[in-house]
Amino acid sequence: MNPRPVPVAGVVRSAARTLSAAGVDSAHVEAQLVCAHVLGIDRSRLMFADDVDAAAVSEIEQLVAARARDRTPLQYLLGRAVTGRLELAVGPGVFIPRPETELLAEWILAALPAPGDGPGPVVVDLCAGSGTLALEIAHARPDAHVHAVELHDAALSWLRRNADERAAAGDTPIEVHHTDATDPRALPHLRDRAAAVVSNPPYIPFTDDLPADVLMHEPATALFGGGDGLAVVTPLVDVAAALLAPGGHLAVEHDDTTGPAVAAVVSAQGAFGTVEQHTDLAGRPRFVTATRFDAGHGDDDGEVVTTARKGITR
Ligand SMILES: C[S@@+](CC[C@H](N)C(=O)[O-])C[C@H]1O[C@@H](n2cnc3c(N)ncnc32)[C@H](O)[C@@H]1O
Incomplete structure (x- = not known):
């Protein structure tokens, strides 16, 4: 685990690389969604986010690893799905x-x-x-x-x-x-x-x-x-x-x-x-x-x- 906060752009890039290597389509978007979820912000605000602390980096890595390992749907990992004008809870x-x-x-x-x-x-x-x-x-x-x-x-x-x-x-x-x-x-x-x-x-x-x-x-x-x-x-x-x-x-x-x-x-x-x-x-x-x-x-x-x-x- 990296003990120092790291820039969010680097965390997104690293997550996207992992997902892309596992064959996930839209790896970059999914990486952004995971990071935004863990940081508790909208994906559109990622570029303005502060550096990411070690605990958040670890959580992001775990979610990305689960997605890459067995293709658990992103919505199950995040626990939410956007549909029409609503966001609903989803999971296994x-x-x-x-x-x-x-x-x-x-x-x-x-x-x-x-x-x-x-x-x-x-x-x-x-x-x-x-x-x-x-x-x-x-x-x-x-x-x-x-x-x-x-x-x-x-x-x-x-x-x-x-x-x-x-x-x-x-x-x-x-x-x-x-x-x-x-x-x-x-x-x-x-x-x-x-x-x-x-x-x-x-x-x-x-x-x-x-x-x-x-x-x-x-x-x-x-x-x-x-x-x-x-x-x-x-x-x-x-x-x-x-x-x-x-x-x-x-x-x-x-x-x-x-x-x-x-x-x-x-x-x-x-x-x-x-x-x-x-x-x-x-x-x-x-x-x-x-x-x-x-x-x-x-x-x-x-x-x-x-x-x-x-x-x-x-
Ligand atoms: C394709 S999913 C659609 C769920 C939701 N309508 C949607 O669009 O996200 C079909 C749903 O039908 C439920 N289902 C299957 N057979 C059913 C039945 N005989 N009576 C009621 N629900 C059933 C399943 O459990 C599942 O939740």
């Missing part, structure tokens, strides 16, 4: 929120009826994980009654922790349900009441061809959706159809290889009007949306719109 046992999921939150927030005098909309997040979708929606729409459903215990405890943190920060509390999102008996009190159902379910078709950060560390129950990626999605779409009010919106994230299959599942369910496929900003098929038929529909037959579009223009 919970899926790390991904930027593409923010597109779902944006889409559903745009689709919800505007705040008015009546009761706020009911929104259900099926397969909630850390709570990224549910909590983002509750943050943006304080009038909404947001319900988050999670089955697995480890993820559930992160969800509860984040729900408590956000409520303490002033957001409208969400309701957490320890329930199977594929069970047709789920949430009977919300039947026909939801203005929106959102879901980022486990959807990757079985494979071992994933980065080590993901395959070795994130829970398989969060990643894989059976051989075809649809094992959770298919029954979950039935549950969503039962929860949604007529005219309510569904948005489901999917693997970039299963867009047409997920759209077909939603269309075949029979409760939904025009089913739309959406791409992310890189042009990859990313999520499907649909609207539950109003009572007495007749002219809209659940047609699937297959035109892939950039981003989420509606």
Whole structure:
């Protein structure tokens, strides 16, 4: 351990070298994030930081070594993940929120009826994980009654922790349900009441061809959706159809290889009007949306719109 404080730029360079040698992409950015975390400052303030004392250098080296050794995800090491407008607690046992999921939150927030005098909309997040979708929606729409459903215990405890943190920060509390999102008996009190159902379910078709950060560390129950990626999605779409009010919106994230299959599942369910496929900003098929038929529909037959579009223009 170096007994003297050392300039922060040198600590960042050394950390970046270690990470780069271990094959970590974006080694310099990750090195900055680790240093900023240990010093308790924003990454943008690093260049103004004082020299780093020996204890902080040691902590940085340990985190960098853990990342380099077995590819523990940076977010697990730092204990936090930034998602949309929020920062959530994450760690082993919970899926790390991904930027593409923010597109779902944006889409559903745009689709919800505007705040008015009546009761706020009911929104259900099926397969909630850390709570990224549910909590983002509750943050943006304080009038909404947001319900988050999670089955697995480890993820559930992160969800509860984040729900408590956000409520303490002033957001409208969400309701957490320890329930199977594929069970047709789920949430009977919300039947026909939801203005929106959102879901980022486990959807990757079985494979071992994933980065080590993901395959070795994130829970398989969060990643894989059976051989075809649809094992959770298919029954979950039935549950969503039962929860949604007529005219309510569904948005489901999917693997970039299963867009047409997920759209077909939603269309075949029979409760939904025009089913739309959406791409992310890189042009990859990313999520499907649909609207539950109003009572007495007749002219809209659940047609699937297959035109892939950039981003989420509606
Ligand atoms: C891909 S992760 C997404 C988590 C979160 N929605 C997000 O975007 O970060 C899928 C989540 O679904 C949960 N899950 C898997 N099967 C489930 C089921 N049958 N019912 C409820 N949750 C389930 C997993 O534990 C995991 O937290």
